[in-house]
Amino acid sequence: MLDDFLIRAALAGIGLTLATGPLGSFVVWRRMAYFGDATSHAAILGVALAFGAGLPLYAGTLVVALAMALTVASLAGRGHAMDTVLGVLAHSALAFGLVAASFIPALRVDLTAFLFGDILAVSRSDLAVIWGGAALVAGLLAWRWQGLLTATVNEELAQASGQSPRHARLVLTVALALTVAVAIKIVGALLIAALLIVPAATARQLARGPETMALAATGIGAAAVLGGLQASLHFDTPAGPSIVAVAAVMFVLSLIIRRRG
Template sequence: MLDDFLTRATLGGVGLTLATGPLGSFVIWRRMAYFGDATAHAAILGVALAYGFGLSVYLGTLAVALAMALTVASLSGRGHAMDTVLGVLAHSALAFGLVAASFLSGLRVDLSAFLFGDILAVSRADLGVIWGGSALVAAVLAWRWQGLLTATVNEELAQASGLDPRRERLVLVLALALTVAVAIKIVGALLIAALLIVPAAAARQLARSPETMALGATLIGALAVLGGLQASLAFDTPAGPSIVAVAAGIFALTLMVRRKT
């Protein structure tokens, strides 16, 4: 069954939603959308470094994404204007990544796959990385769920409850970095933030609790993967953007449903 490229693509996309669903909910609650962009853009530099040093793309991407996440997390507590810092870091990392890629023969052709994703090229080894990484992110979020929620709602309340808001923020940024490393081959650096945000935003319109929103975001993400792959096959469109487009369509439907209720 796994010899079918479409089956592997479907399994890879659905596996990714195990992480993007609950993590995307926290991204929305904490207004971290730009943070996701910065980490994803930095991943391109990781791709270039991985090719340059002969490392695994996943390893290079994860290393740079972690460095970006830790840098932003440390700056967030020092009074810097975070939208400005994130803007500088995001675009600088993307620019350095593209410049570095220009020095590597053969990479410029492949780079578009990392910018926009190439889910149809997912291999059996990729499936192991995707499902393993997503399961790890989902397990960490489930383990720290109550603490993360408390710190998200009110940091003073979290401190009064014996929690360290900085630790909870660090858990989130590390989970985000791992998700970016796993997702870059599926939807690409330019669309990772969209896959995190759009399904969660759609689920938010219908959810009655944080838990149902996280579950709903996961289910909507999986539907977007299935619908996007079918649309890509039927209309010969790029698979990654098609998945995000279907997720955006579902978001529009949830807005209509909410207005009628």
């Protein structure tokens, strides 16, 4: 069964939604969209460094994504004007990544795949990394769920109950870096944030509680993956952008449903 590239692509996308569903919910709740952009853009620099140093792709991407996420989280804790700082970091990381990639001939050929994803090229070993990484993120969020939720709703309440908002930010930072490293080959650096945000934003229109929203975001993400792959096959369009496009259509439909409801 795993010899069929479409089956592998579907399994990879569904596995990724195990992480993007609940994590994307926190990204929406905490208004961390630009945070996700900065981390995902840094992934291109990680790809270039991995190729240049002969490291595994996922390892290089994870190291740079984690470094960027920790930098952003540190600056957020010090009260810097985050919209400007995140804009500078996101675009600078992407620019340095593209410049570094220009010095690596083998990477220049495959750069579009890392920018926009190449889910149809996912291998069996990629599947293992994707499902393992997504399960790790989902498990981390489930383990710290109540503390993360309390810190998201009210940081002062979290401190009063003995929980550290800074620790909650660190957990989300690590989870985001892991998700970016896992997702880079599926939807690419430029579309990772969209896959995090759009299904969660859609679920927010329909769900009543936080747990329901996280589960709904996972299901909506999986439906977008399957619908995007079907659209890509039917219309001969790029798979990664097609997945995000289907997710965007589902978001518009959710707005219509909510207004009529």
